[in-house]
Amino acid sequence: MTVKITWAEASARRLERQFLAAPAETGTPVAEIVGAMLGAHAQVLSAAEVSVGVRTDGVTRADVRAALWEHRSLVKTYGPRGTVHLLPAAELPFWTAALAAMPTGRSPFARDAGLGEARAEEVIAAIGDALDGAYLTIDELGDAVVARTGPWAGDLVMPAFQTMWPRWRQVMHRAGQRGALSFGPNRGRKVTYTRPPRFEPLAADAALSTLVRRYLRAYGPATPVHFAKWAAAPRGWVGELFASRASAGEIEEVGFAGGPAWVAAGDTEFPTAPVRGVRLLPYFDAYGIAAQPRETLFPGAAYERALAGGQAGNYPVLLVDGVVAGVWHQRRQGRRTTVAVEPLGRLTAARERELAAQVARVGDVLEAKAELVIGRVTAGAHA
DSSP states (O other), X not given: OOOEEOHHHXXXXXXXXXXXXXXXXXXXXXXXXXXXHTOEEOSSHHHHHHHHHTTBSSOOHHHHHHHHHXXXXXXXXXXXXXXXXXXXXXXXXXXXXXXXXXXXXXXXXXXXXXXXXXXXHHHHHHHHHHHTTOXXXXXXXXXXXXXXXXXXXXXXXXXXXXXXXXGGGGGHHHHHHTTSOEEEEEETTEEEEEOOOOOOOOOHHHHHHHHHHHHHHHXXXXXXXXXXXXXXXXXXXXXXXXXXXXXXXXXXXXXXTTEEEEEETTOOOOOOSOOOOEEEEOTTOHHXXXXXXXXXXXXXXXXXXXXXXXXXXXXOEEEETTEEEEEEEEEEETTEEEEEEEESSOOOHHHHHHHHHHHHHHHHHTTSEEEEEESOOOOOOOO
């Protein structure tokens, strides 16, 4: 008989495994937290710092930066969906192999502006060679790539932000996903890039198997459509991937949200107690992006207010009892930050006290004194 999982049970387990039901114990390595999240979205680094910080006791942005730039237990690079993420350095062997094995889809560029697969491989190799033991700005990296490949790599053919970028930049995200590129510490206001420590990637099949099981442990039960949306991978290909993992006995079917879904094999224990509590999640937090069904996580008015055309992550969100119940925004001035929270319903006095504690925790993570203001959030969605 197929096990049936309720939303309340799934939500409780996801929050528990995401260290959102209760924060991780003091001393838990930052990389362990990021691994549980399946990467922390780091397009906005301060948001990634908050994502990690609210899941732990005592961790601040300084701890996250130390893990990145000093201990190198974290790597800032291109991860799922081709977007910038923090990933545990120790997990790069499976991440790079899994991401490289996913179909890339058709190039959005015209034939005369594209690279082609052979030249794309040449550029990725040149990027890795140029960054080996070096920290280069984007212009320095571009010069190094052109010197190693040819003038064609520097042709200004990519429309970007009202200007044109050189051809080689079409595969920067692929270079990151292959382990040839990662971000380095800023040089003044300029971003730098370097190559992460060398490692041996897993075999593609083993890496994809690891990724599916890790995703289901973190965010299951889930369907192939949920995974495809999270990974920005073709649905048909993901359907075949899940079918192969099921045939191998690595995942099993359960009932969830009115239909079939999947969990890692044997991982069918769920908490019985419902989720309670208030949490603040920043821009692009992994939980808000990955947890599905989205219309259940963002019920009623939250679907219109806290999403951008159905896209999660563009607003920081207020969670109440495991579902989105508002949006928020923080504005920093020196050592102080004002956190404006817009609930979509009435908060009890007890909930307001919980919210104040969460706001204080956000301030601690950002090493600032935080002030809570409850009212309309006027900031628009992040691009």
